[in-house]
Amino acid sequence: MEVVLAIVTGTLYAGGIYLMMRRNPVQLIIGLCLLSHGSHLLIFAAAGLRQGGAPILSKGRQYFTALPADPLPQALILTAIVISFAVTAFVLALLLRAFERAQIDDIDGMKETDT
Amino acid sequence: MMLLPALPILFPLLGGILCMLFRCSLAFQKTCAIIISILMLAVSGTLLGLTSGGVIAVLHVGGWAAPYGIVLAIDMFSAVMLTLGALVALAVSVYACSDLDEGRIRSGFFPLLLIMMMGVNGAFAAGDLFNLYVWFEVLLTASFTLLALDGEAPQLKGAIKYVALNLLSSAFFLAGIGILYGIAGTLNMAHLAVVMAQDVPDGLATAAAVMFIMGFGIKAGMFPLFFWLPASYPTPPAAVSAIFSGLLTKVGVYSLVRVFTLIFCHDTSFTHGLLLVGAGFTMLSGVLAAAAQHEIRRILAVHIVSQIGYIIMGLGLFTPLAMAGMVFFLIHVIIVKANLFLVAGAIRKLKGSYELDRLGGLYRDHTGLAILFLIPAMSLSGLPPLSGFFAKLVLIVAGIRAESWVVVAVALAVSLLTLYSMTKIWAGSFWKDPPADAPADNPELIQGAWRRLLVPIIGLTTLTLYIGAGAGTVFHFSEATAEQLLDPACYIKAVLGGDGS
Numbered sequence: 359m360e361v362v363l364a365i366v367t368g369t370l371y372a373g374g375i376y377l378m379m380r381r382n383p384v385q386l387i388i389g390l391c392l393l394s395h396g397s398h399l400l401i402f403a404a405a406g407l408r409q410g411g412a413p414i415l416s417k418g419r420q421y422f423t424a425l426p427a428d429p430l431p432q433a434l435i436l437t438a439i440v441i442s443f444a445v446t447a448f449v450l451a452l453l454l455r456a457f458e459r460a461q462i463d464d465i466d467g468m469k470e471t472d473t
Numbered sequence: 474m475m476l477l478p479a480l481p482i483l484f485p486l487l488g489g490i491l492c493m494l495f496r497c498s499l500a501f502q503k504t505c506a507i508i509i510s511i512l513m514l515a516v517s518g519t520l521l522g523l524t525s526g527g528v529i530a531v532l533h534v535g536g537w538a539a540p541y542g543i544v545l546a547i548d549m550f551s552a553v554m555l556t557l558g559a560l561v562a563l564a565v566s567v568y569a570c571s572d573l574d575e576g577r578i579r580s581g582f583f584p585l586l587l588i589m590m591m592g593v594n595g596a597f598a599a600g601d602l603f604n605l606y607v608w609f610e611v612l613l614t615a616s617f618t619l620l621a622l623d624g625e626a627p628q629l630k631g632a633i634k635y636v637a638l639n640l641l642s643s644a645f646f647l648a649g650i651g652i653l654y655g656i657a658g659t660l661n662m663a664h665l666a667v668v669m670a671q672d673v674p675d676g677l678a679t680a681a682a683v684m685f686i687m688g689f690g691i692k693a694g695m696f697p698l699f700f701w702l703p704a705s706y707p708t709p710p711a712a713v714s715a716i717f718s719g720l721l722t723k724v725g726v727y728s729l730v731r732v733f734t735l736i737f738c739h740d741t742s743f744t745h746g747l748l749l750v751g752a753g754f755t756m757l758s759g760v761l762a763a764a765a766q767h768e769i770r771r772i773l774a775v776h777i778v779s780q781i782g783y784i785i786m787g788l789g790l791f792t793p794l795a796m797a798g799m800v801f802f803l804i805h806v807i808i809v810k811a812n813l814f815l816v817a818g819a820i821r822k823l824k825g826s827y828e829l830d831r832l833g834g835l836y837r838d839h840t841g842l843a844i845l846f847l848i849p850a851m852s853l854s855g856l857p858p859l860s861g862f863f864a865k866l867v868l869i870v871a872g873i874r875a876e877s878w879v880v881v882a883v884a885l886a887v888s889l890l891t892l893y894s895m896t897k898i899w900a901g902s903f904w905k906d907p908p909a910d911a912p913a914d915n916p917e918l919i920q921g922a923w924r925r926l927l928v929p930i931i932g933l934t935t936l937t938l939y940i941g942a943g944a945g946t947v948f949h950f951s952e953a954t955a956e957q958l959l960d961p962a963c964y965i966k967a968v969l970g971g972d973g974s
Contacts, residue, residue, distance in 0.1 A: 374644075378637070390640045397647035404655030431654065434603055438647055441610045442640075448614065449636055452621055456633060460626035468630040 363403040370396035381465045383453045387446060394442040398435045405431035477523070478532040478545040480516045481555050481594040484509050489587035502583040503570045509587060510563035513594070517555035524552045525953065529967035531600070539968050540661035544600035546968050549954040553800065554597045554727050557807045560936070561719040562590050564929035568815050569712040571925040572822060577623045577710065585622070586716065589615035596724050600968055602650055602660040605728060609646070609692070613639050616721060620709050631708035638701040642691030649684030652677060653736075663968035666735045666961050675739060682737040682744045686751075689732070693725030695785060696754035699778045703762065706774040707827075711818020714770065718777050719811030723803065726784050730799070733788060734958045741791055749789030753883045756782030760890040769817045769827045769902060772894050773810070776853070779887055780806045786884060787868055790875050796955035798867030801948060805852065805860040805940055812849045812933035816842070819926055820902060825912050829901030833911055836903040843903045845927065848934050850899065852941065854892035860940035860947075867948065 370392050377389030405428055413426035456462045476483075488509030495501040520530055524547060532545040547555070566586065573582055592612025599605040617639075621632035654660055656677050657668040669678065691698040702722070706714055729748070737744050759779025766772045784806070787799025819842060820835065821827055836843040852859035865888055872881035940947050957963060 378641070383633070386637060390637065390644075393641065393644040394647070397644045397651065400648050401651030401654065404651040406655065431651075434650075434654075434660075437603070437607065441607070445610070445614060445617075445636075445640060448617055449633075449640070452617070452629065452632060452636060455621070456626075456629040459624075459629060462626075462630065462633075468633065 359407050360403060363399060363407070367396050367399045367403060370399065383456075383463065383465060386465065387449055387453065390449070391442070391446055394438070398438055398442075401431050401435055401438070476532065477516070477520060478530045478547050478598055479534075481513055481520070481559070481598060482545075482591055484512045484516065485587040485591040485594065489584045489591065492584040492587060493581070496579075496581070499575065499578055502578065503566075506566040506583040506587060507563070507570070510559060510566050510590075513559035513590065514556065514563055517552060517559045520547055521549075521552040521556050524549045525950065527963075529964055531967050538970070539600070540659050540664035543604050544661060544663075544968055545598045546600035546663070546964065547598055548964055548967075549957050550727075550730070550800065551597045553804065553954060554723070555594055557723075557804060558590065558593050558597065558720055560933075561716055561807060561811045562586070564811060564815065564933055565712050565716045565719075567929045568715070568818070568926065571922045572712055572818055573710060580623050582619070582622060582712075585615050585619045589619060589716075593720055593724055597727060600662055602653065602662060602665070602732075605731075606643070606646055606650060609724070609728075610643065612721070612724065613643070616717065619713050620705060620717070622709070622713075624709070628708040631705035634701045635705035638691055638698075642688045642698075644688075645684050645691070646688030649681050649688055652681040652684060656681065661968070662731065662735050663961075663965040666965055667969070669736050669739060673739065678737065678739050679743060682733075682740075683747075685732050685737070686729070686744070686747065689725045689729045690751065691725075692722070693729060693785070694722045694755075694778050694781050695725075695751050696758050696778075696782070699755065699759070699781075702778060703771065703775045706777065707768070707770040711770075711814055711821060714774070715811045715814035715818070718774065718814055719807045722777055722781055723784075723807055726781060726803070729785065730788055730958070734796075735961050735964070745789050745791045747789075748785055749877065749880055752782045752785035752789050753880045754782075755779065755785060756883055756887040760887045760894070763894045764890060764897075766894075767829050767901075769820065769829065769832075769898055770814070771827075772898060773813050773817060776891065776894060777810060779891065780810065780853070782887070783865065783868060783884065786880055787871070789880075790868075790871055790877060792871055792875055793952070793955055793959055794874065795868065795871035796958055797948065797952040798864065798871050800951035800954045801867055802864040804947060804951070805864040805937070808933050808936050808940070809849045809852050809861065812930060812937065813846070813853065815930050815933070816846045816849070819930065820846075822918060822926065823915055823923075825915060829898065831908065831911060832902035833905045833907035834903075838914070841927070845930050845934055846903065847899065849937055850895040852937050854895050855888045856892070858941050858944075860937050860944070863941065863944040863948065867951075 374389045374393035377385045410425050410427040413429050488505050491505050492502045530547040534543040589612050592608050595608035599608055617636050656673055657665055694702040756779045759775055763772050763775040783802050784799055787795045852861040855861040855865040869881055
């Protein structure tokens with residue numbers, strides 16, 4: 359399972375970087391999304407995959423009989439997903455405004471503020 | 474007392490909410506921002522006094538013991554950064570009151586500024602890596618909006634680049650967090666320090682370290698990841714540029730310092746060596762790029778990059794003296810840099826242009842402004858007896874003692890080239906005769922507004938002079954801060970309690 363997740367993470371990173379290099383701003387956004395999803399999966403995989411029950415003690419128990427799943431990475435990923443969702447919404451709004459104000463539909467058309 | 478570490482976060486949150494509630498009243502927003510900045514300064518000052526007595530202010534949020542709950546931990550270094558942040562916020566709030574156009578204030582400049590300060594303060598106070606990530610996102614989201622606020626085409630173009638590269642850096646940061654959690658099973662920084670000091674797989678730890686260098690390096694504007702900075706920082710109004718240049722890149726630097734003193738000390742010859750090489754190139758590329766510029770704000774923006782190089786050089790050398798120099802340099806550069814952007818904004822307000830070709834004769838007409846530019850500019854280039862001289866002196870002495878000849882040579886050469894850039898601005902806008910088509914003084918600028926514009930500049934300049942005059946005191950303070958940074962035992966004990974192992 360780790361191998362599959364590793365390959366998927368790598369593919370997401372590769373796809374994300376590739377799309378970020380394209381000239382279309384929408385592809386830039388999709389690339390950023392893929393990159394952040396790659397990072398989320400990486401956290402999930404790096405924290406260790408194991409088949410365990412939910413980390414909730416049943417009534418009257420003092421300890422777990424089997425090692426439960428680690429809930430922390432999932433909480434971290436959930437937070438990160440919410441953040442990346444909000445930021446993606448902002449980037450979309452920004453690009454829309456940039457298109458309205460300056461007709462930017464090509465990343466190469468933004469060179470003049472570079473040094 | 475218990476809540477003290479949370480106050481630098483709570484005050485700006487409160488201020489941001491109040492400003493949003495009273496959106497219609499510009500006067501209320503201005504007053505609120507200034508009062509909140511003063512409150513932040515007071516709290517940070519208290520924390521500074523407390524931590525310099527050797528105490529580390531720790532708050533276990535919700536009463537959950539570390540390493541399970543979220544921790545806010547403020548040591549001397551955090552307290553210094555909090556104080557500097559509050560100072561810059563105060564100066565920029567006062568400045569923005571008389572500089573910023575009404576449209577931008579109506580679109581929410583002050584609430585955004587305060588929310589951004591909440592993120593910045595949160596990042597300085599965070600004792601947990603994931604918490605640090607969340608604060609980063611808070612401050613970045615606010616800064617994205619500040620950068621794009623009411624913007625025309627160039628500002629929006631700058632904002633797109635800023636946003637895209639910062640999101641990329643967040644992805645790296647997150648990946649580093651994931652790998653680190655996989656190695657250590659914890660994200661509490663003090664607990665990580667304990668775990669990473671024991672037996673960990675070196676290769677994986679180094680991989681995570683490089684992820685953090687990439688992530689924070691982009692945010693700090695380090696070579697070769699700085700290209701977004703000159704493309705975006707000079708586009709918004711001067712007040713925004715000033716707070717960005719003073720604080721945002723420094724949050725990246727702060728995180729680098731925190732992570733590379735506390736967590737990644739397993740292979741200093743590689744990680745800190747990499748930082749040192751990066752520092753040399755950062756200084757050089759920044760100052761060379763600045764030499765090619767002909768607009769005040771762009772010159773200053775590219776110079777942020779070269780100054781970042783000096784700070785990272787201190788971290789890369791990783792000796793007690795170098796770390797003291799780094800802290801000194803941070804104290805010096807945050808104040809000077811924000812001040813220079815404010816002066817540039819004042820010039821723009823007066824003449825309506827940043828272009829050196831269109832300016833001139835300001836020394837003759839506005840001697841006071843010329844002196845207010847000259848002091849921070851010469852301090853930035855490191856002329857004695859100003860603050861920059863002592864900051865660079867400490868770093869270079871540390872470099873010589875560590876026998877890192879190349880980086881010392883680079884630092885000295887860059888210092889000279891900085892002087893060249895500053896002289897270029899001086900000669901171009903203050904000294905030379907104005908060109909025939911030079912714009913006249915802005916007729917709408919009334920005397921009272923002009924004076925109010927100069928108040929924060931005078932305040933920051935006085936501070937620069939004070940740091941230069943009282944360099945001994947500041948140096949001893951920096952030394953104590955560096956000592957605390959290099960000996961994390963105290964920090965670990967304060968966060969984890971006595972039985973933390």
